[in-house]
Amino acid sequence: MAFVQLLISGVALGCIYxxxxxxxxxxxxxxxxxxxxxxxxxxxxxxGGLVLMKSAGLSFWAAAxxxxxxxxxxxxxxxxxxxxxILGQPQFTVVMLTIGVGYTARGxxxxxxxxxxxxxxxxxxxxxxxxxxxxxxxxxxxxxVIGMTALLCGGLYLMFRYSKLGLAMQAASxxxxxxxxxxxxxxxxxxxxxxxxxxxxxxxxxxxxPITFVHANMGFIGLKxxxxxxxxxxxxxxxxxxxxxxxxLVEAFAGxxxxxxxxxxxxxxxxxxxxxxxxxxxxxxxxxKKV
Amino acid sequence: MRFIFKTxxxxxxxxxxxxxxxxxxxxLLLVLLAAPWLLGEYVLSQLSFVLIYGVxxxxxxxxxxxxxxxxxxxxxxxxxxxYTETVLTAHGWPFPLxxxxxxxxxxxxxxxxxxxxxxxxxxxLAIATLSFGFIVEEVLARWESVTKxxxxxxxxxPQFFGADLGSSEAFYFIALGVCLLVxxxxxxxxxxxxxxxxxxxxxxxxxxxxxGIHLAGYKTLAxxxxxxxxxxxxxxxxxxxxxxxxxxxGIAQSIDLLLLVVVGGLGFVHGAxxxxxxxxxxxxxxxxxxxxxxxxxxxxTGLQAVVYGLVLMGFVLFEPxxxxxxxxxxxxxxxxxxxxxxxxxxxQKSYTKSERLK
Numbered sequence: 001m002a003f004v005q006l007l008i009s010g011v012a013l014g015c016i017y018x019x020x021x022x023x024x025x026x027x028x029x030x031x032x033x034x035x036x037x038x039x040x041x042x043x044x045x046x047x048g049g050l051v052l053m054k055s056a057g058l059s060f061w062a063a064a065x066x067x068x069x070x071x072x073x074x075x076x077x078x079x080x081x082x083x084x085x086i087l088g089q090p091q092f093t094v095v096m097l098t099i100g101v102g103y104t105a106r107g108x109x110x111x112x113x114x115x116x117x118x119x120x121x122x123x124x125x126x127x128x129x130x131x132x133x134x135x136x137x138x139x140x141x142x143x144x145v146i147g148m149t150a151l152l153c154g155g156l157y158l159m160f161r162y163s164k165l166g167l168a169m170q171a172a173s174x175x176x177x178x179x180x181x182x183x184x185x186x187x188x189x190x191x192x193x194x195x196x197x198x199x200x201x202x203x204x205x206x207x208x209x210p211i212t213f214v215h216a217n218m219g220f221i222g223l224k225x226x227x228x229x230x231x232x233x234x235x236x237x238x239x240x241x242x243x244x245x246x247x248x249l250v251e252a253f254a255g256x257x258x259x260x261x262x263x264x265x266x267x268x269x270x271x272x273x274x275x276x277x278x279x280x281x282x283x284x285x286x287x288x289k290k291v
Numbered sequence: 292m293r294f295i296f297k298t299x300x301x302x303x304x305x306x307x308x309x310x311x312x313x314x315x316x317x318x319l320l321l322v323l324l325a326a327p328w329l330l331g332e333y334v335l336s337q338l339s340f341v342l343i344y345g346v347x348x349x350x351x352x353x354x355x356x357x358x359x360x361x362x363x364x365x366x367x368x369x370x371x372x373x374y375t376e377t378v379l380t381a382h383g384w385p386f387p388l389x390x391x392x393x394x395x396x397x398x399x400x401x402x403x404x405x406x407x408x409x410x411x412x413x414x415x416l417a418i419a420t421l422s423f424g425f426i427v428e429e430v431l432a433r434w435e436s437v438t439k440x441x442x443x444x445x446x447x448x449p450q451f452f453g454a455d456l457g458s459s460e461a462f463y464f465i466a467l468g469v470c471l472l473v474x475x476x477x478x479x480x481x482x483x484x485x486x487x488x489x490x491x492x493x494x495x496x497x498x499x500x501x502x503g504i505h506l507a508g509y510k511t512l513a514x515x516x517x518x519x520x521x522x523x524x525x526x527x528x529x530x531x532x533x534x535x536x537x538x539x540x541g542i543a544q545s546i547d548l549l550l551l552v553v554v555g556g557l558g559f560v561h562g563a564x565x566x567x568x569x570x571x572x573x574x575x576x577x578x579x580x581x582x583x584x585x586x587x588x589x590x591x592t593g594l595q596a597v598v599y600g601l602v603l604m605g606f607v608l609f610e611p612x613x614x615x616x617x618x619x620x621x622x623x624x625x626x627x628x629x630x631x632x633x634x635x636x637x638x639q640k641s642y643t644k645s646e647r648l649k
Contacts, residue, residue, distance in 0.1 A: 034417075082604060092417075093611065095363075095414070096549065096603060096607050097604055101600065103546075104596070104597050107599075108593060108597055109593065116593065223425075234415070261432070265425055268423070272422050275411050279411045
């Protein structure tokens with residue numbers, strides 16, 4: 001039964017990676033820039049939920065949507081203030097800029113008196129409950145992660161497939177100039193995409209919080225979501241989900257079957273192998289750079 | 292106001308362009324040589340750190356600043372150099388030999404990383420180097436028979452055929468010597484065909500390729516050279532700290548190195564040293580500011596991270612050419628006074644250049 005338990009915990013962890021990777025890919029598809037602060041956005045979302053519950057005394061069901069909405073707004077503001085002024089510069093510039101954003105966010109959070117430097121728990125209603133499924137013990141927290149990820153993916157699929165906004169985002173990511181000529185406000189859309197990916201990151205944070213803890217350095221998990229995005233192919237949304245699951249499962253099984261130490265680097269070994277074997281990822285098309 | 296009349300093609304690649312440069316850099320060298328007698332123990336030790344980080348910054352500059360390849364795992368090479376030096380010193384090797392081996396081994400590792408990295412570009416390269424950095428850190432932590440793992444390892448003082456060069460003055464001169472050699476080497480590299488090929492690759496891979504530059508070869512060479520220089524810095528770093536452990540060569544150190552080159556000025560040799568000065572003096576300035584600020588802010592643990600983050604964002608947004616770029620502007624303003632015009636250093640109008648072919 002250890003196998004089933006490993007499978008479930010791997011998938012649950014993979015879902016978190018997938019959600020963060022989804023944020024990377026959303027931004028990458030829209031603006032061809034990579035957000036190194038995605039993990040920190042996740043951390044901010046989790047802290048948002050924590051503060052709303054602890055200081056404002058809201059219930060989890062009220063605090064979680066508020067935190068996600070707050071992060072949506074923060075994402076839009078962030079894009080307007082720091083990303084838009086340097087759009088069009090080399091990718092490396094944005095990488096440095098978002099690393100700076102991440103540092104600042106982490107530092108500011110740890111300055112909050114009381115909870116900033118503490119490792120706190122997020123009291124979700126389903127905390128500590130377990131399901132036993134034919135001998136395997138599965139915690140509800142992990143089931144919640146998997147269920148929410150599935151719901152979110154379904155919602156995003158419907159949005160990109162059927163809503164005007166989703167179609168416009170797709171158009172803009174395929175060809176910005178053509179989309180602009182068709183009357184799509186590309187810049188406003190870019191802002192919304194940042195908001196959307198911040199909101200997705202916040203959800204990941206709120207889902208991850210019961211499994212681990214809420215602390216200022218939890219954003220480092222975002223660095224493991226890069227392998228997920230690369231394995232799936234950086235420009236593909238389904239790829240991000242699959243990549244996240246692959247990384248989560250590899251990590252769970254490497255932690256159990258391989259010697260100590262392999263768990264932490266399994267994701268990076270996988271991504272290096274992937275870059276050598278298939279640099280465009282599982283779902284990425286072969287692209288050539290234009291002159 | 293100085294007018295330079297070009298009467299010879301050699302003038303374009305001469306290391307010392309005019310007598311003013313000869314005077315100021317000569318003066319700088321004299322001051323650096325006299326530093327152990329002029330400065331106190333503490334300042335001298337900080338100056339040694341500046342030299343070490345300057346060398347490391349030059350290494351990353353060769354890769355990021357001149358060849359245009361981003362690396363978020365360069366602390367790994369620092370680690371390889373540091374541990375090689377530690378092990379060889381423990382075996383009693385003289386320092387010039389062990390430094391050479393540290394640089395060589397680091398370069399070899401650099402080639403190994405460079406090979407998969409050649410197939411990928413842009414963000415994929417950044418992620419490949421990031422992954423590599425994590426893997427090296429883990430290997431250093433787990434290979435306990437050599438590195439003593441997370442407990443850390445004590446570093447002996449540099450040996451030179453029986454002579455023990457452990458005093459801080461002796462170390463300072465070793466660091467200064469290495470730093471001078473590396474700086475001259477990099478400046479010579481930049482005026483050679485190889486260096487120009489690097490810069491061509493940075494500016495446009497496609498154009499470089501069509502001019503007959505072998506991309507894979509030059510990129511691997513850039514990786515190897517960069518890793519070798521950073522490995523040298525790592526060897527110095529080990530002797531300076533006297534005690535090293537794997538967590539000193541993690542992602543935080545890699546980002547510090549990136550911060551160094553960006554703040555100093557990407558693409559300038561001076562930038563590496565200005566960045567190193569910045570990186571060493573910043574924590575001290577923050578420590579000074581702590582006394583002035585209200586305790587709620589001053590005593591917070593995250594203050595340094597916030598300052599670093601804001602400085603990085605500020606430079607990327609407002610002064611992409613870094614500290615050295617700012618100095619160039621000030622110098623031009625002084626030289627041309629009162630004729631400096633606002634847009635003289637403005638970057639070319641840039642559009643979102645898509646990397647997709649659709």
